[in-house]
Amino acid sequence: xxxxxxxxxxxxxxxxxxxxxxxxxxxxxxxxxxxxxxxxxxxxxxxxxxxxxxxxxxxxxxxxxxxxxxxxxxxxxxxxxxxxxxxxxxxxxxxxxxxxxxxxxxxxxxxxxxxxxxxxxxxxxxxxxxxxxxxxxxxxxxxxxxxxxxxxxxxxxxxxxxxxxxxxxxxxx
Amino acid sequence: xxxxxxxxxxxxxxxxxxxxxxxxxxxxxxxxxxxxxxxxxxxxxxxxxxxxxxxxxxxxxxxxxxxxxxxxxxxxxxxxxxxxxxxxxxxxxxxxxxxxxxxxxxxxxxxxxxxxxxxxxxxxxxxxxxxxxxxxxxxxxxxxxxxxxxxxxxxxxxxxxxxxxxx
Numbered sequence: 273x274x275x276x277x278x279x280x281x282x283x284x285x286x287x288x289x290x291x292x293x294x295x296x297x298x299x300x301x302x303x304x305x306x307x308x309x310x311x312x313x314x315x316x317x318x319x320x321x322x323x324x325x326x327x328x329x330x331x332x333x334x335x336x337x338x339x340x341x342x343x344x345x346x347x348x349x350x351x352x353x354x355x356x357x358x359x360x361x362x363x364x365x366x367x368x369x370x371x372x373x374x375x376x377x378x379x380x381x382x383x384x385x386x387x388x389x390x391x392x393x394x395x396x397x398x399x400x401x402x403x404x405x406x407x408x409x410x411x412x413x414x415x416x417x418x419x420x421x422x423x424x425x426x427x428x429x430x431x432x433x434x435x436x437x438x439x440x441x442x443x444x445x
Numbered sequence: 446x447x448x449x450x451x452x453x454x455x456x457x458x459x460x461x462x463x464x465x466x467x468x469x470x471x472x473x474x475x476x477x478x479x480x481x482x483x484x485x486x487x488x489x490x491x492x493x494x495x496x497x498x499x500x501x502x503x504x505x506x507x508x509x510x511x512x513x514x515x516x517x518x519x520x521x522x523x524x525x526x527x528x529x530x531x532x533x534x535x536x537x538x539x540x541x542x543x544x545x546x547x548x549x550x551x552x553x554x555x556x557x558x559x560x561x562x563x564x565x566x567x568x569x570x571x572x573x574x575x576x577x578x579x580x581x582x583x584x585x586x587x588x589x590x591x592x593x594x595x596x597x598x599x600x601x602x603x604x605x606x607x608x609x610x611x612x
Contacts, residue, residue: 356546392600441512441576442548444540445492445583445593 276305276353277328281318283344289316292338297322300334305355310394321353361391361411363421364440369433371397371404379408379428379435386424387416411440449483449498451542459543460590463494463501465525469566477522477564481506487542492580494587497543505584509577517577526561526585537579539593549597553579 279297283289290309297304305321324331328348339346365388367379380390395408414421418439425437452459466473476495484493484506491512495504508520533555540548556574559581563569573581583593 358546358548360540360548440538442489442538442540443491443576443579443583444487444489444542445494445507445580 275323276351277322277324277331277348278351278353279318279320279322279331279346279348281320281344281346282315283342285311285314285316286342289342289344290318292342293318293320293335293344296335296338297324297331300324300326300331302326302331305353321351321355322348359389359391359413360442361440362413363411363418364438365410365412365421365425366436366438367406367408367410367428367433369406371399371406375406375433376408378431379433380410382424382428383410383412383421386420387414388421388424389413389415446478446482448486449479451483451487451497452499454544454592454594456543458499458501459496459587459592461496461501462590463496463503463588466502466504466562469524469562469564474564476500477504477506480504481508481520484508489540490542492584493542494584496587496590503588505581505588507577507580507584509580512576515576516574518571518573521561521571521581522564523559523561523581523584524563524566526559526581526588528557528559528582528585530558532556535575535579536598537576539579539583541583541593543587544592544594547594549593550600551579551583551593551596552598553582557581559585 281293294304302322302324305323307318307320309318331348335346369375390410390412392411393408395406397404397406399405421437425435428435480493480495480498483498484490491509492505492507495502503525505523505526506521507523509515509517510519531554534552535555536550536552538548539551555578557578558570558572560568560570
């Protein structure tokens with residue numbers, strides 16, 4: 273039973289979500305792994321690796337007081353996971369343009385066809401309501417070489433989106 | 446020659462400030478050979494500092510010449526190094542043999558000038574830019590007990606390249 277679960281949490285942003293959730297997990301004897309937590313559209317979101325001997329039902333029970341008090345939605349799922357498996361991305365792709373349907377779909381499809389494996393993506397809608405702009409930063413690994421990705425980037429550019437591909441040269445010292 | 450063991454954080458010894466080298470003797474020459482071999486044995490290692498192998502003297506080696514298309518000074522043996530000038534700032538991704546399985550963003554000066562003794566104790570002036578300047582600053586931090594973990598900035602910090610707009 274001592275295996276990793278992924279905790280997914282969403283709720284209106286308010287102070288104390290992280291402290292109260294992680295305290296409840298700590299008191300339940302759970303171990304925490306890698307996490308991504310951020311505010312999206314006024315909601316606070318958590319993706320958190322949790323390792324525990326307890327069942328999903330028991331862990332959910334441990335969090336129930338906090339979840340009810342703060343009006344959060346959570347779910348645990350069993351995952352096949354391990355730590356110390358980071359892949360180092362070799363490039364960063366920045367995309368921005370006037371917001372319109374299909375930017376993400378077209379960009380990521382072109383990158384997929386070029387053998388690009390996305391390791392991290394975050395995106396935002398900025399500008400104004402009348403004239404929204406879409407900004408996306410992608411980190412990943414060019415599994416079929418950078419030349420293929422460069423070609424994909426040119427193809428995306430031809431579609432009227434600003435795209436910039438920069439190598440990510442990690443300095444290991 | 447031998448590949449030396451790398452100290453890994455949370456080993457508190459990595460936080461120690463190293464002492465200047467005073468004797469440029471045969472023992473030092475042998476240590477430099479071992480240190481260089483240890484650096485080259487590391488995956489993608491372009492630099493190493495003596496405290497990383499538990500020798501708390503102000504010695505570092507930087508060699509970024511294996512990286513394509515960048516300016517470099519070849520293999521730099523840096524003994525009692527001192528950075529004289531700093532210019533510009535840039536965010537870049539760093540990792541460390543003493544902190545396996547983690548990379549993070551660090552702000553470093555883009556251009557530095559420094560003075561250091563070579564293996565024979567002769568004082569040499571260097572000018573480093575970009576990737577090489579980053580490597581030197583990372584290694585020299587080790588001599589003062591600092592890890593790149595002490596200088597992390599947000600992964601979400603703006604990584605847009607500052608471009609010179611042509612029109």
